Amino acid sequence: MKKVKVLVVDDEAIVRESLRDWLIDVGYQVFTAETGPKALEIIERERLGIVITDLVMPGMDGIELMKKAKELQTNIEVIIITAYGSIPTAIAAMKEGAYDYIEKPFCPERAELLVKKLAGHQELVEENLSLRKRLEDHYRFENIITKSSRMQRVIELIKVVAKSNATVLVTGESGTGKELVARAIHSQSYRQSKPFVAVSCAALPESLLESALFGHEKGSFTGAYTQKKGKFEFANGGTLFLDEVGEMSANTQVHLLRVLEEKEFSRVGGNEPIKVDVRVVSATNKDLRKAIENGEFREDLYYRLNVVPIELPPLKERKEDIPLLAQYFLNKFALENQKEVSEFSPEATQLLLSYDWPGNVRELENAIERAAILAKDSLITIADLPQENMSLARSTMQGKNLREVEKEHILDVLGETGGNYSEAARLLGITRMTLYKKAREYSSNVKNIDSSD
Ligand SMILES: Nc1ncnc2c1ncn2[C@@H]1O[C@H](COP(=O)(O)OP(=O)(O)OP(=O)(O)O)[C@@H](O)[C@H]1O
Ligand SMILES: [Mg+2]
The missing domain is CATH 1.10.8.60 (Helicase, Ruva Protein; domain 3)
Structure with missing residues (x-):
């Protein structure tokens, strides 16, 4: 294991050296400095994680040193040494970001304990970072974390489809990562430096959704005081993500179909045709085939949107x-x-x-x-x-545990009574026959009941 590096800063040589010797004895690598500026040099050079510093020093005091040290290295932790009886100062230092304090004259065990806690804490932070890194290296594609083989196929599909301009329909239950997939397609495509624009088709009533998608001209409806661009225009060159596309009204479906077919549209209240180059990815947790059967979703639009289907499995x-x-x-x-x-x-x-x-x-x-x-x-x-x-899952789990508990208890009582079934059954409050059956179930070397007692 890597040796933890500690820096001791104090203008009094005796404090510095005694603390240094103690910490070296218990296994740390220790540096010392008698002033703040010297301490900062060492921190920069050694990238060390723990500083123990006196509060009152000529020139730069402990608080200032702490602030500068944290600027140099954000994850550094500082323990303050204070004079006996100056707890309020110590508390003020902790409010400024010190981890803890030791009182002078100090007890070296307390210093050691604090350093040990800090070192453990810092190791854990590092360990978490490296675990995260490992996770990310192996099981990450864009922001999608997965090791399931079904999801691997989804990722392969994303890579392939990203190279084209085909529309993609992402389906899956709520929270399965549909938006994540849409973003991954965008980031993997040559459109990555252009905008990714998301619109929820469920959030707005029909007229507002139309104006959000296609924009509107000034005066096209009450409240349209200025001309406004729509999401299709904002997404030009990039990707438009139509979330909850199954909630779109019949009229908007017609308009969307026209845009997809003609690659141009006009703003609400206008007739100027506007050309855009947009790749459309949509998502829904609805069964669109059923919606088509029920006459709620246009079949022609469905085929337009669904050139490449991507289905996300539930967790x-x-x-x-x-x-x-x-x-x-x-x-x-x-x-x-x-x-x-x-x-x-x-x-x-x-x-x-x-x-x-x-x-x-x-x-x-x-x-x-x-x-x-x-x-x-x-x-x-x-x-x-x-x-x-989670109560249901919990109770099935506890169901298993209950059986385990029963088994242990029965075998224990049988052991205590020296295998006396009548006595054990009495203690357990069940009949001999029940006990015998249960014991047979739980243990393969149950004696024949007749010879037992
Ligand atoms: N494979 C994954 N790896 C990491 N995070 C994920 C993964 N799948 C989903 N998430 C996270 O779960 C949350 C839900 O994902 P997302 O919004 O993409 O789901 P959704 O299918 O669009 O949900 P909804 O239908 O409710 O809109 C997000 O915070 C997302 O980052
Ligand atoms: Mg979503």
Whole structure:
């Protein structure tokens, strides 16, 4: 393991040296400086992570040194040495960003303990970063994290289709990553430096959606005080993402079809034809085939939008992605919330795997964010996961546990009674016959009941 580097800064030689000797004895690599400027030189040169500094020093004081050090290196941690009885100053220093303080004359064990805590913390941060890096190298394509083979096929399809101008229809349940896929297609295409413009077709009533898509001329309707460009124009050269396309009204469907066929349109209230070069990717969690049967969606538009279909499997059909995504989100939210939480207890992982995730990846992401915030130490436990949603998965899991518990208890009692079935049955409050059956089920070397007691 890498030796942790510590810098001790104090204008008093005796403090500097005694602290240095102690920390070297307990295994750290220690540097010393008698002034703030010298300390900054060492920090810059050695990229060290922990500084213990006196507060009151001639020239640059401890607080100023701390601020400058943190500018040089954001992840540096500072422990302040204060005179005995000056706790308020120490607290003020902590408000400014010091990790903790030691009082002078100090007890070296306290200094050691603080350094040890800090070193552990910094290692964890580094470890999380490198785990994140590993995750990203192996299982990442654009912002899509996955190791499922069905999703690998989706990624292959994205790569191929990105090279063309074909329309793509992304389907999948809510939260499966449809928008992520649309963005990946854009980033992989030659349009990547041009805009990616997203429009939700469900969020706006018909007239507003039309004006949002195609723009409007001044005075074309009440409230249209100025001319306004639409999303098609903004997306020129790039990609237009039509989200929830299944919610589009019949009129807008006609207009959209015309634009896709003729590659030109006019603004609402205008007749000037406007030419655009836009690749359209749309998404829906609706069954559009059914919508066509019900007369809610135009079949001709469906074929126009769906030149290349991409279907995203629900999370419950790619369970191998659950631990991977959970770890990815945990790293992300631990970093964001400055928590040291880094892993899941085996029971928590099992619970994540037994739940069905109707809200798919988005629901998982939210659950892990909450768990990262609630976690009390480095481990996410079952108690940190959402109680309400997961109660069913929890009860099936506990169902298994109950059996385990029963088995252990029965075999224990049998052991305690020396295999006396009548006595064990009495203690357990069940009949001898029931006990015998259960014991047979749980253990292969159950004696014949008649010879037992
Ligand atoms: N494979 C993945 N890797 C990493 N993050 C993912 C993945 N899939 C989804 N996400 C994240 O989950 C959330 C939901 O994804 P997205 O918005 O793409 O889903 P959606 O299918 O468009 O959902 P909705 O139908 O509700 O609009 C986002 O925060 C996204 O970053
Ligand atoms: Mg979406």
